[in-house]
Amino acid sequence: MRLIHIADVHLDSAFATRRGEARRRLRQAAFDAFRRCVELALAERVDALLIAGDLFDGQRLSFATELRLLAEMRRLETEGIQVVYAAGNHDPGCAAAGRSLAWPSNVTVAAGDGPVVVAVAGRSGRTVGHVAAIGHADASVTDDLSRRLVPVGESDLPQAALLHTQVRSSVGSAGHRPYAPSALEKLRGAGFDYWALGHVHQREELSADPPVHYPGSLQGRGGRETGPSGALLVDLSVRGQPTVEFRELSPIRWESLESAELASAGTVDELAADLETAWRRARAEDRGGAETEWMAAITLAGASPLWRELADPDERAALADEVANRIGALGCEIDARGVHPPAFVEDHAGRQDVLGAALDLAGRVRAGQERLGIAEEELAGFDRGRDGTVDHYVGRLLAGAEEELLVRMLVSGR
Ligand SMILES: [Mn+2]
Structure with missing residues (x-):
């Protein structure tokens, strides 16, 4: 059984970034990343696509996104690729904006009324494995849903589990409220060959044997979701020898830049030039893909002769636009809360x-x-x-x- 595992797509999210063009591109990018994921599924001829929750952001779903999403699902249907989609806290019941969509026959939804087990048919039509999934019925789950997922008995085929959960030991757990919590040791001991998780927006391998993974958000959504994002390509064909491979899919990458060397910049031109130099140095080490568009999240801290201007949102906006233009980024956000006068x-x-x-x-x-x-x-x-x-x-x-x-x-x- 070969799978693609994604989570936290957050289609039609609203963005608060200042530039209208950046907001429009970010919103479009979430769908573009999803379409690239479908293209990867077709190119790799996987058996199933697993979506571990938060496909939608919640109360918004445009008609255009609804229509295009269903069209992408039908492309998979035509090629005999199954989709298993388990609801998360942003899309409980697998609904968006109160609408339940007319999914094509290849899509199985775990909307929150108990576990669902899907026999995944390979290209020959024979069953190649099973996926057990459970979704969230509402946005305030405090139970450990992982306990309700059990492997199919007496099967030699690989089995995957699909769930939106906050694993207590995950890196991101400090930044999340305790929500649908689960324990890594329980997951590891449950008898599945792979755990396809969602909820934490940074990609993370929680365990290699058996593999337990968060793919991270499909498209980074802000300055705290930096680095390449995309899907995991999972091969469970040889039982006991799973492979998990990351594939970058997001059209836009957020990257952060921290500058503590502010004392020497006495004009906006000097400050913008220093930030441009720092950004180019970082990109020389990590260039991104040929078509990657960038969003820069800049944190300024320390003593600056420009401290007074940097405390003014209009002045920060002017600096952000200048830096975005110089580095060729779609947009730039500047946090200057840590800036102080050169003397106290x-x-x-x-x-x-x-x-x-x-x-x-x-x-x-x-x-x-x-x-x-x-x-x-x-x-x-x-x-x-x-x-x-x-x-x-x-x-x-x-x-x-x-x-x-x-x-x-x-x-x-x-
Ligand atoms: Mn999410």
């Missing part, structure tokens, strides 16, 4: 000099402990309706004033 006020407060006096004054005015002796009508931007009291207005104007003073007086070149 606490380290300089109490100085007996002009800087110390300026910091002290700014702090006291901002806190309303000192008045500047300016009349209300002299404050050009003051609006009583919006700002309330003069103190409140001045306090708002002076947010970040000490840091600004410090940087201007201490750091050269500004």
Whole structure:
């Protein structure tokens, strides 16, 4: 029995990334990856395609995706390739947007009303193995569903189990709530030749003998799902000698970049150039496929003379667009929460000099402990309706004033 194992396709997911073109391409990419998976199944002439849950993202399913998905399933049907699909937490009951689809005859759905066992027919028409599957009836399963999957007795044929579950020891488990939990030792001892799992979006081999695998999301969905993604090609033909091979299918790859060398970049041009250099260095080591499109997830941290601009979402958006253009990426997301000024006020407060006096004054005015002796009508931007009291207005104007003073007086070149 030869299989393709995928999970976490999340068709028609909504993306929050800023650029409209990137959102459109990301949404399209999930379906394109699925179509490539069908093409791989046809090219490899596998016996079955296993889908371990979260085929849909939930409340959305466009008419176009529904029609194209069923057309792809019929391509497999024509070639005699079976599909076993077990519901996950995003698509409980194997429904999307409340619709239950009219699957062709080759598709067996484990929607959540108990285990399903499928005898997989090989190309000769003879049974070549069995797949036991169980799906989720709703999105809040707390039982260990793996306990309800048992191999077919008295069979010499290979047997696979298909399930959407959070294995307690998996790498991703810290990032997930305890959901449909299962224990690796139980899975390993259950008597199956292969466990086809879904739910954790990073590809992971939990056990080699017997093989227990998460394929990861079919198409990466954000900056935490980096690296190549795709399907597992599983060959159980020779019992006791399984092979599991990864095949990259995703058209778009997310990659992360962390930059802690911000101190030397004093302009947006310098910062964008530094990020471009770092990105190109990373891509020289990992080039991706010839047609790979990229999404860059950049984390900036550390002291930067541009700290004030980097705290502004509009400025980050302008930098992100510039970097995306320079590196030829579809889009770029920048997290600058770890950026701070090149100097800290606490380290300089109490100085007996002009800087110390300026910091002290700014702090006291901002806190309303000192008045500047300016009349209300002299404050050009003051609006009583919006700002309330003069103190409140001045306090708002002076947010970040000490840091600004410090940087201007201490750091050269500004
Ligand atoms: Mn998922």
